[in-house]
Amino acid sequence: MATVASPLRQFYEWSTRDSGRAVALSWHPAPPQPVRRWSYRRLWLAAVGAAAKLRSRGAVPSDSGRASSGTIGVAVDEGVELVVAFLAVALAGAAIVPFSGSDPPARIASILRDADCRAVVVDSRRDRAATARVEEAARQSGRALTLVEADELVRQLSAEGGIETDEDRGPAHGESDETSEVVDSVDASNASSFFYDANANANAWDPDPDPRRVSHVAFTSGSAGKPRGCVCTHESLAHYCHGKNTTMGVRPDSTVLLASAHTFDPCLGDVFATLAAGATLALAPRARLAESLGLCLFESHATHALTTPTMLGSVCADQIKRIGADRRLEVLALGGEPMSQTLANKWLPNVKCLANAYGLTECGVYQTFSRVEHARDADRIGDPIGPGCRLLVAELRDGGDGDGDAEFGAEFG
Numbered sequence: 001m002a003t004v005a006s007p008l009r010q011f012y013e014w015s016t017r018d019s020g021r022a023v024a025l026s027w028h029p030a031p032p033q034p035v036r037r038w039s040y041r042r043l044w045l046a047a048v049g050a051a052a053k054l055r056s057r058g059a060v061p062s063d064s065g066r067a068s069s070g071t072i073g074v075a076v077d078e079g080v081e082l083v084v085a086f087l088a089v090a091l092a093g094a095a096i097v098p099f100s101g102s103d104p105p106a107r108i109a110s111i112l113r114d115a116d117c118r119a120v121v122v123d124s125r126r127d128r129a130a131t132a133r134v135e136e137a138a139r140q141s142g143r144a145l146t147l148v149e150a151d152e153l154v155r156q157l158s159a160e161g162g163i164e165t166d167e168d169r170g171p172a173h174g175e176s177d178e179t180s181e182v183v184d185s186v187d188a189s190n191a192s193s194f195f196y197d198a199n200a201n202a203n204a205w206d207p208d209p210d211p212r213r214v215s216h217v218a219f220t221s222g223s224a225g226k227p228r229g230c231v232c233t234h235e236s237l238a239h240y241c242h243g244k245n246t247t248m249g250v251r252p253d254s255t256v257l258l259a260s261a262h263t264f265d266p267c268l269g270d271v272f273a274t275l276a277a278g279a280t281l282a283l284a285p286r287a288r289l290a291e292s293l294g295l296c297l298f299e300s301h302a303t304h305a306l307t308t309p310t311m312l313g314s315v316c317a318d319q320i321k322r323i324g325a326d327r328r329l330e331v332l333a334l335g336g337e338p339m340s341q342t343l344a345n346k347w348l349p350n351v352k353c354l355a356n357a358y359g360l361t362e363c364g365v366y367q368t369f370s371r372v373e374h375a376r377d378a379d380r381i382g383d384p385i386g387p388g389c390r391l392l393v394a395e396l397r398d399g400g401d402g403d404g405d406a407e408f409g410a411e412f413g
Contacts, residue, residue, distance in 0.1 A: 006207060007241045007275065008208070020039055020042075022280075023280045024043040027080060046153075046154060048091060050154070051089075053153055054089065059092070071097050071118065073117045073119070075098075075099055075121065076150045078283065083283070087275075093213075095215060095217055096268065098263050100263050101123075103133070112138065112143055113143070120147055122148070124151075215232055216268055217231050217232070230362040232363075239387070240273070240367075243389060244269065249331060256270055256274040256281055259296075284300070293312065294320065297323055298319070301328050303330045312334060320346055330353060331352070333354075339378040340378060343378070353371055354372045355372060356370040356378070358381035366385065369385045
């Protein structure tokens, strides 16, 4: 299997190129609220500082002074706080366990027990009720749980100039408009200490995790309705990020709209893959994405988006035509459920590439990609993405006790 660089390593390298001034994140709330942007350097500083904060709170077990594998829940729905939480958990050496704070406490308690979470990142500023449900779940599970506020992780570096915002509604990544420039006022001598020794604590971050270590645990509903954790490794995540960026053509001048909910593993995949490519990750409030996905695609100047057919089906005909006339959207990929021919017919004339993405959560987000040239191709799952990915056609024969043997009929990739 080919060796692929860790997306954390690639993110770090982008944060040091050209002083890390490229736009890493853009936040697009509903008007008249301003668009905010963060450079790669600011995001790196925030993530490293947040990782150190998690370590200092005892959220990650340590082994001989070096971060070892642990699990930290992330119950943050949206915003730069979500991205920083994902990055901080990974840099601190723990596995990310996304779940919804809107779930019943009993379900959350089941996830906390099964994933053996020592801590959870919560967002009380946006949803105090969700934090209360996490607290109740901890009581039900009988666990001693450390709660870390997402706002605290982001705010930690704000006072030091590590995070600043460009509060305009100007052009997005790659456009030549002075108002969209991200000004970076972080003192170079202060920044270098974060780049190379993580604020005088070299053990607080790790951009080169062991490929065999668990990167994240994605919980699905399971056939019996009980949450079922799908365990993925850093190697699997790295191969997915590489395959996605290569197959879908995500480049440093691309803008990827984060359309998936944080509990759906394509969200985590989009975060890490986009930052590995040096591109811009465009964010919007979940409520706005649900109500106005078409506007979010248009206003963020998205070149790439990955969503579900159901969510894309909410975009009205006028918005589809507006996006088509804009000609910025290069790749629109759909996954999670079958694409209908009706939906394909609506979007084929209005996007450069309409595609299907398919895969198993257990194997790391998606494993196949199929370009839809005609509506009749809407049900095709395509070919394996990137090196290190194989597609096996198999039939499972039940042995009667819940076990079975797989018979392989074909192999691709």
